[in-house]
Amino acid sequence: MVLRAARPLLSRAQTWTADALNPQLLKAQYAVRGAIPLRAGQIAEDLRKGVGSYPFDKVVFANIGNPQSLRQEPITFFRQVLSVLELSSNAGNHEHRKQIENLFPKDVVERADAYLQSGGLIGAYSDSNGIRQSREEVARYISDRDGYPASPDDIFLTAGASEGIANVLEALIANDNVGVMIPIPQYPLYSATITLCNGRAVHYYLDEENAWDMSLDELKRSIAAARNEGTDVRALAVINPGNPTGQCLSREAIENVIRFCNDEGLVLLADEVYQTNTYDATRPFFSFKSVLRSIPECSESVPLFSFHSLSKGMLGECGRRGGYMEMTNIDQSVRENLLKRASINLCASVAGQAMVGMMCQPPKPGDESYPLYNEQFTATFESLKRRAQKLSDAFNSMPGVSCIPPTGAMYLFPRIELSSTAQDAAAKKGLAPDAWSCSSRRDWCCVVPGSGFGQREGTFHFRCTFLPPEEDIDGLVDSIRAFQEKWVATYGL
Amino acid sequence: MVLRAARPLLSRAQTWTADALNPQLLKAQYAVRGAIPLRAGQIAEDLRKGVGSYPFDKVVFANIGNPQSLRQEPITFFRQVLSVLELSSNAGNHEHRKQIENLFPKDVVERADAYLQSGGLIGAYSDSNGIRQSREEVARYISDRDGYPASPDDIFLTAGASEGIANVLEALIANDNVGVMIPIPQYPLYSATITLCNGRAVHYYLDEENAWDMSLDELKRSIAAARNEGTDVRALAVINPGNPTGQCLSREAIENVIRFCNDEGLVLLADEVYQTNTYDATRPFFSFKSVLRSIPECSESVPLFSFHSLSKGMLGECGRRGGYMEMTNIDQSVRENLLKRASINLCASVAGQAMVGMMCQPPKPGDESYPLYNEQFTATFESLKRRAQKLSDAFNSMPGVSCIPPTGAMYLFPRIELSSTAQDAAAKKGLAPDAWSCSSRRDWCCVVPGSGFGQREGTFHFRCTFLPPEEDIDGLVDSIRAFQEKWVATYGL
Structure with missing residues (x-):
C-alpha cells in the first residue's frame, strides 16, 4: 500500500503547482520559443504601447523560421485554391463561390474541385492518414524527385513535420533505456520529445571545422559510447539540410549514414523540411529515400x-500546420499502430492537407497560374540566397564572430568567442555564457543561444534566421556589429 | 550493465515490427476510428468502385461526430472571413482581395481585418497560446455566458479540444501511479491518452437508470476503491453534455462534482464541447466555470x-482542428509548463484559431451577416433536435433495443439485449459481444460498439450519431430495424 496515494493532492489551503507535474514535462526545453523570445515579445509589446525605454524602436524576430511574419509574400495559387475551398461545401456551391471562380485562373478552380471530389472538404474530419488526393500528389512528387516509385499508401499527412516526428519518436521509445541518436547542434523538437517520452538522446556531433559535415567515425564513437552505458540505441535522426547549421549533406555522407543504420540495425528518421532551401549548386539536395534505394x-x-x-x-x-511523412521499409504492424496514434488526434487540418498536395504539385509550365507562381517562387528563393550571403559575410567581418556560410535551410549559426571574463560574468548570473550574451543584447535582433540546440563543450554560438526583410538587413547588421564591438571592448576575446 | 542494450534492434535478416514499439502505444485503443469504421471504409470504397456484393448501396458513417461529411452546411460568415484572410498577407492585399471584398458583407471584411491587425496572419506561426484577437473574443463569450469575468490570459487556443485535453493529462500524469477519474461510458480520447501517458484510468459509472446522471455516491465509491488499490487520484474529467451518452447535467450535479473535487483535492477537467448542443429547455447547459464561481x-x-x-x-x-481551453485557479508555474508544451508543437492552425474567435463572437442582430447566420444556425439546430427525437423513438420501438432520449450532444447510446446464445457466439469469434454484433451488421449504418466507450459489465450498447441527413433517416431506421428483428429471431432476447 502506497501511503502517499491515500492523501489528496490538494487541500483547500494548497495550490496545485509545477512540483506536482510530470517530471518529463518539467525537464523538456524548447529554446526557440524559450525565455529570450518571450522577453523579446514583451519588449515588442512595450514598444507597441510606447512604454519602457529601449535604444531601438523595433524588434526583429530572427529566433524562428517564420517567413510570413517577416513580410514574405504567400504564393497566390495556393491561397486562391483555399479561398475556393472555403466557399465550397458537400451540399453544393455557396452563392459566392461561382463569383470568385470567375476572378481566378481556371487551374485554381480545377484543383479545388479535385480536393472536393476526394474527401477534401476542409470542414470535415478526413481519414487520419490524410486525404487521398494530396497523398497521391505527394507520391508523384517523390517519385519524380527520386526516380524510384512512391505510393500514397506510404504517406501520412501530418500537422507540420513536428507531429510526424513526435509520433514516430513516441512509438520508438519503448522504455527509458531506449536511445535515439540526434545531431548536435539539433533542432530542439528532438531533444524535447525524447525527454517527454523519457528516452535517451544519444548525441553525435557535427563537424564545424568541416562546414558541419557528418562523420562516420563520430557516429561510431557515439553509438559505442551509448551502448557502453547500457543504452538500447534504436534510431538515428538526421536533419538535412541542417537546422540550425544550414549544411547540405553530400551523397557520400548520406550513403555512410544509411550503411551505418543497416549495420547497426537502426531506424532512420530523415528530417528533410528544407529540401528546396538549397543555395549552392555544388551541394544539391539528395533525399535519403533515393540514396537508400x-x-x-x-x-x-x-x-x-x-x-x-x-x-x-x-x-x-x-x-497551416501541414506536412507529410513517407514510410519506407516499415512493417504493416508498425503502420497500423501509427495510424491508430494519428486517429486519436483525428486528423491534421484539412486545409493544410490540401496545401501539402499543392506544394508537391504546384502549377506547371503551360498552366494559367504558372507564370505568377514561378515569379513568386523565384523571387523568394533569390532573395533568401542574397540574404544568407549578406548576413553571413557581415558576421564574418565582426570581431569575435565566425560563421560557416549556409548551403541550405534558413539559418546561420555563427560561433562567438566568449572570454573567460564573460564566462565568469555569466556564471554569476546562473546562465549559460551564450544565453547570457544573447539576453544581454541591446540590438534589436532576437536570436537563440547555441545552448538551446547543443554545441561542443567550450564553444558558443547563436542561431539567427536569414528571414528578416532585405530592406532591414543593413540596419540589423549595423546594430549587431555595434553590440558585438562593445561586447568585445568590455570582455575581450 | 543491460546486456540486451548491446545488441542492435535489427539486423539485415530482421524486420522492425510492432513487438518493439512503445507498449503504451500498443495498448491504447480508439474505437471511434477502430476496426469497425476501418472495415466500413473498405466497404464504402468497394461500393464506389462497384466491386464486392453487399445488400445495400451506401454506407452511412454514424460512428463519428463529423457533421459536414454528412452534408451539414457550413456557416457562410465564417467561411467568407477565412476567404478574405486567404487572400491577405502582411505585405499588403493581393489583387483579388479587393474584388472579393466587394462580394461580401461589410462585417466580413471588418472581422478579417481585426484578425490581421492582431497577429492573425494565417500563414505565420502565432504565439503558442494563440492569437490575441481570438483569445479576447473567447474571453468575452465566456464572461457573457457565465456572468463572471474571463481573461484572454487564461485562454489557450488548441488544435481541437483534443490537444488541450491531451496536454493537460500528460502534465498531470507524473508517474504510473497517478489516476484520473473518467466517466464510463466515456469518449475514448481519455482512456487512450491516459494509456499513452502510462497513468491509471479510474472509472466512475454514469447511471443509465437515471438518464445517465452522475451520482455523488458513485464518485465516492470510485475514488475510495482506487485509493484502496494505491492509486494517487489527482484529477476528474467530466463530459457535459455527455459523449456518448447525450445527457445534460443539472446544476445540482455540477455543484456536487465541484464540491467533491474541492474535498478530495482534485483537478477538474470539464469537456464542454457540446455546450450549444442542448435540446431540452428543462435541461439547460451550465458551465462548470459559472457554477464554480x-x-x-x-x-x-x-x-x-x-x-x-x-x-x-x-x-x-x-x-479545422480548432478549439480552446480556459484555465481557472491554475498556478502560474503550471501555466508556464503548459505554454512550453504548446510551444513544442509551435501553435494550432491559425485559420482554426481565427474561427474559434468567430464561433465565440458570431454576427449579432443588426450586423449585415446576422440574418443568414441566424437562419443557418437555427436550421441546423432544429434539424438536429428532430433527428435526435426521431432516431431515439425508432430505437425504442425495435425489439431488444432501448434508448435514453438525449438532451444534448450529437449521439444516441442505445442499449441492446444480447442473449447468452449471442454472447457465446461472440466468444467463439474472440470478440466482445457488442463488437461482434456491430461488425455483423448487414444494414448500412456504421456505428461503434459500447465496449469502445466502456459500459457496466453485462450491458451492451452502441453509439450512433444523429447526424445522418434528414432525408436518409427513414431508410436508415428501416435498415437497422430489419437487422435487429432478424438478429432477435436468430439469437433470441
Missing part, C-alpha cells in the same frame, strides 16, 4: 521515415 | 480546465 544491400532493409513541411521552402506557410 | 468555498480553490471546440455545435468545422 540506390544501395542494393540496404534498399529493402533500413526502415526510413522522411518528413517534409509546408512551413519552410518558398511557401513559409507555418500557420 | 457561484460556490464561495470552491471559487478560488478548485483548479479547473474547460474545453470547447469548433468541431461540434452548429458549426461542425471538424477539419
Whole structure:
C-alpha cells in the first residue's frame, strides 16, 4: 500500500503547482520559443504601447523560421485554391463561390474541385492518414524527385513535420533505456520529445571545422559510447539540410549514414523540411529515400521515415500546420499502430492537407497560374540566397564572430568567442555564457543561444534566421556589429 | 550493465515490427476510428468502385461526430472571413482581395481585418497560446455566458479540444501511479491518452437508470476503491453534455462534482464541447466555470480546465482542428509548463484559431451577416433536435433495443439485449459481444460498439450519431430495424 496515494493532492489551503507535474514535462526545453523570445515579445509589446525605454524602436524576430511574419509574400495559387475551398461545401456551391471562380485562373478552380471530389472538404474530419488526393500528389512528387516509385499508401499527412516526428519518436521509445541518436547542434523538437517520452538522446556531433559535415567515425564513437552505458540505441535522426547549421549533406555522407543504420540495425528518421532551401549548386539536395534505394544491400532493409513541411521552402506557410511523412521499409504492424496514434488526434487540418498536395504539385509550365507562381517562387528563393550571403559575410567581418556560410535551410549559426571574463560574468548570473550574451543584447535582433540546440563543450554560438526583410538587413547588421564591438571592448576575446 | 542494450534492434535478416514499439502505444485503443469504421471504409470504397456484393448501396458513417461529411452546411460568415484572410498577407492585399471584398458583407471584411491587425496572419506561426484577437473574443463569450469575468490570459487556443485535453493529462500524469477519474461510458480520447501517458484510468459509472446522471455516491465509491488499490487520484474529467451518452447535467450535479473535487483535492477537467448542443429547455447547459464561481468555498480553490471546440455545435468545422481551453485557479508555474508544451508543437492552425474567435463572437442582430447566420444556425439546430427525437423513438420501438432520449450532444447510446446464445457466439469469434454484433451488421449504418466507450459489465450498447441527413433517416431506421428483428429471431432476447 502506497501511503502517499491515500492523501489528496490538494487541500483547500494548497495550490496545485509545477512540483506536482510530470517530471518529463518539467525537464523538456524548447529554446526557440524559450525565455529570450518571450522577453523579446514583451519588449515588442512595450514598444507597441510606447512604454519602457529601449535604444531601438523595433524588434526583429530572427529566433524562428517564420517567413510570413517577416513580410514574405504567400504564393497566390495556393491561397486562391483555399479561398475556393472555403466557399465550397458537400451540399453544393455557396452563392459566392461561382463569383470568385470567375476572378481566378481556371487551374485554381480545377484543383479545388479535385480536393472536393476526394474527401477534401476542409470542414470535415478526413481519414487520419490524410486525404487521398494530396497523398497521391505527394507520391508523384517523390517519385519524380527520386526516380524510384512512391505510393500514397506510404504517406501520412501530418500537422507540420513536428507531429510526424513526435509520433514516430513516441512509438520508438519503448522504455527509458531506449536511445535515439540526434545531431548536435539539433533542432530542439528532438531533444524535447525524447525527454517527454523519457528516452535517451544519444548525441553525435557535427563537424564545424568541416562546414558541419557528418562523420562516420563520430557516429561510431557515439553509438559505442551509448551502448557502453547500457543504452538500447534504436534510431538515428538526421536533419538535412541542417537546422540550425544550414549544411547540405553530400551523397557520400548520406550513403555512410544509411550503411551505418543497416549495420547497426537502426531506424532512420530523415528530417528533410528544407529540401528546396538549397543555395549552392555544388551541394544539391539528395533525399535519403533515393540514396537508400540506390544501395542494393540496404534498399529493402533500413526502415526510413522522411518528413517534409509546408512551413519552410518558398511557401513559409507555418500557420497551416501541414506536412507529410513517407514510410519506407516499415512493417504493416508498425503502420497500423501509427495510424491508430494519428486517429486519436483525428486528423491534421484539412486545409493544410490540401496545401501539402499543392506544394508537391504546384502549377506547371503551360498552366494559367504558372507564370505568377514561378515569379513568386523565384523571387523568394533569390532573395533568401542574397540574404544568407549578406548576413553571413557581415558576421564574418565582426570581431569575435565566425560563421560557416549556409548551403541550405534558413539559418546561420555563427560561433562567438566568449572570454573567460564573460564566462565568469555569466556564471554569476546562473546562465549559460551564450544565453547570457544573447539576453544581454541591446540590438534589436532576437536570436537563440547555441545552448538551446547543443554545441561542443567550450564553444558558443547563436542561431539567427536569414528571414528578416532585405530592406532591414543593413540596419540589423549595423546594430549587431555595434553590440558585438562593445561586447568585445568590455570582455575581450 | 543491460546486456540486451548491446545488441542492435535489427539486423539485415530482421524486420522492425510492432513487438518493439512503445507498449503504451500498443495498448491504447480508439474505437471511434477502430476496426469497425476501418472495415466500413473498405466497404464504402468497394461500393464506389462497384466491386464486392453487399445488400445495400451506401454506407452511412454514424460512428463519428463529423457533421459536414454528412452534408451539414457550413456557416457562410465564417467561411467568407477565412476567404478574405486567404487572400491577405502582411505585405499588403493581393489583387483579388479587393474584388472579393466587394462580394461580401461589410462585417466580413471588418472581422478579417481585426484578425490581421492582431497577429492573425494565417500563414505565420502565432504565439503558442494563440492569437490575441481570438483569445479576447473567447474571453468575452465566456464572461457573457457565465456572468463572471474571463481573461484572454487564461485562454489557450488548441488544435481541437483534443490537444488541450491531451496536454493537460500528460502534465498531470507524473508517474504510473497517478489516476484520473473518467466517466464510463466515456469518449475514448481519455482512456487512450491516459494509456499513452502510462497513468491509471479510474472509472466512475454514469447511471443509465437515471438518464445517465452522475451520482455523488458513485464518485465516492470510485475514488475510495482506487485509493484502496494505491492509486494517487489527482484529477476528474467530466463530459457535459455527455459523449456518448447525450445527457445534460443539472446544476445540482455540477455543484456536487465541484464540491467533491474541492474535498478530495482534485483537478477538474470539464469537456464542454457540446455546450450549444442542448435540446431540452428543462435541461439547460451550465458551465462548470459559472457554477464554480457561484460556490464561495470552491471559487478560488478548485483548479479547473474547460474545453470547447469548433468541431461540434452548429458549426461542425471538424477539419479545422480548432478549439480552446480556459484555465481557472491554475498556478502560474503550471501555466508556464503548459505554454512550453504548446510551444513544442509551435501553435494550432491559425485559420482554426481565427474561427474559434468567430464561433465565440458570431454576427449579432443588426450586423449585415446576422440574418443568414441566424437562419443557418437555427436550421441546423432544429434539424438536429428532430433527428435526435426521431432516431431515439425508432430505437425504442425495435425489439431488444432501448434508448435514453438525449438532451444534448450529437449521439444516441442505445442499449441492446444480447442473449447468452449471442454472447457465446461472440466468444467463439474472440470478440466482445457488442463488437461482434456491430461488425455483423448487414444494414448500412456504421456505428461503434459500447465496449469502445466502456459500459457496466453485462450491458451492451452502441453509439450512433444523429447526424445522418434528414432525408436518409427513414431508410436508415428501416435498415437497422430489419437487422435487429432478424438478429432477435436468430439469437433470441
